[in-house]
Amino acid sequence: MPDEFSLIEKYFSWKNIPKSVALGIGDDAAILSLPENKQLVTSIDTLIEGIHFPKETDAHAIAHKALAINLSDLAAMGADPAWFTLSLSLPDNDETWLQEFSEGLKALAQQYDIFLVGGDTTRGALSITIQVMGFVEKDQVMLRSGANHHDKIYVTGTLGDAAAGLAALQGELYFEPNDTLECVSKLEYPQPCNHISRIIRSYASACIDISDGTLADLQHILDASSVGAIINTDKIPLSPILQKLDRNKALELALSGGDDYQLLFTLPPVKAYQLSSIIERRKLAISCIGSIDKSVDGIKLVPELPLAQYGYKHFT
């Protein structure tokens, strides 16, 4: 049975090392060459079996999601992905599992041009911690704190599909088999919006990725920016699958469900005008769902909706 060193060597030493990696996996630390005139953006996230993904999730999907949610954090800041490190805690040394995990990780990493530069494997309950590093031009960074009165509020893609997938897995919602597959795929294989981040970062006043739920994450922007918001619930983008559900249920999934990893961002009116032609020309899936209003306390839904909860929180 291989030891920790050969595990890392076998599954996590990648070829085609980019020039920015002076020293990758194999020493006490990685050595990385920094670009000039940029800022380093870094984020760390842990996924734990039974908390962040169901026990039966396959290794390929776990790897995808662990990296995707971190890429999504870079997208939310307007940063370009560069490198990541991985700490993997495994209950046993299952080589089939490791092979699938490694393939899932590599597939997404190659797609998003991010390179694994360091790793640690330990024995323990299954959990995956990834720290991503990326770079941003100073004037293109998107913070939660930049939203202003009159800014328009936008989201990418459609909302609530991942939450629908979870509800389907948990037997709380029933879809046709193909619809179930698609929603579960949205849950297990979120596609981070780094390509849209590159377009909007020159325009947006604030941005966040939707991980806890649309309203919960919007509230983070409102808190950081000391403003309120009006959301037009008729404008919430719903996938064809969610449109088949009872409308209140669909909107609850879209507004309170988590794990979508779409971007929610704000644009000053003049920038909204500038970006609208780009959105049309490039056929980007971006919807305006409301506006920032400093006279509102928190979030006002128009038309109003009965919502059971406002997003997922740990330790509550």
Next chain:
Amino acid sequence: MPDEFSLIEKYFSWKNIPKSVALGIGDDAAILSLPENKQLVTSIDTLIEGIHFPKETDAHAIAHKALAINLSDLAAMGADPAWFTLSLSLPDNDETWLQEFSEGLKALAQQYDIFLVGGDTTRGALSITIQVMGFVEKDQVMLRSGANHHDKIYVTGTLGDAAAGLAALQGELYFEPNDTLECVSKLEYPQPCNHISRIIRSYASACIDISDGTLADLQHILDASSVGAIINTDKIPLSPILQKLDRNKALELALSGGDDYQLLFTLPPVKAYQLSSIIERRKLAISCIGSIDKSVDGIKLVPELPLAQYGYKHFT
């Protein structure tokens, strides 16, 4: 009961933010200003309860060790500490534990001038993942692969004290109460050698920190450098406490025990001569324990010793 966001806010948002931190904890990611003409050095390590520390270890010590072993990786590379991120998995929200953990982390971070820039808390079995980031001048980096024939081999401090502490905790060795306390303190509160790293990095041809055990870690240098080594077992530095033990037992702890977090490094003969006056003048605890020899396969111990094992490995 506070949620994840207020937990991070309460225990992990530090004051006196250094200039290099453009944005710390609180957004999707941290934004950090990079120094010019340096390389980024980064390493990630996870500690799991029951694997890396006994269940009864207090939170202050756990925090210390989790950061210390990462600082030690930077020391092994010759890098100066700058920032770190923390992912903390906790079985419950014990505020006393969090307070002690936070204090242990902060005390060591302030001592070593490293700043917490990002965090994630999740519910799960107790585990702590820390990623450190630091910087090094290109010509001062120390790799495992730089050792050459005739280089002298050095270690810092004394060896085997942490392993003696673990053996004492596990009831396998018996010491006087004060000696037990001191060895356990070496196990729980390792002092990373970043101060010595700053001195030796202009001279050393290769370096590693001793985490798995002296011989196991030396072997990593030998593998990476394609050389062998002769170790003079009479020169192994032993603390007064270990000198009270049977000599073979003491040397086994010193050579095969892990967790010392001393540095093991190699110096070309001319550099050894240059550094020796600095070592004397500054009264540095550094000992020459042998030399690199390309005609030796692996490690030759002179005089020879009966050793039960060559260092700790996961998954074996």
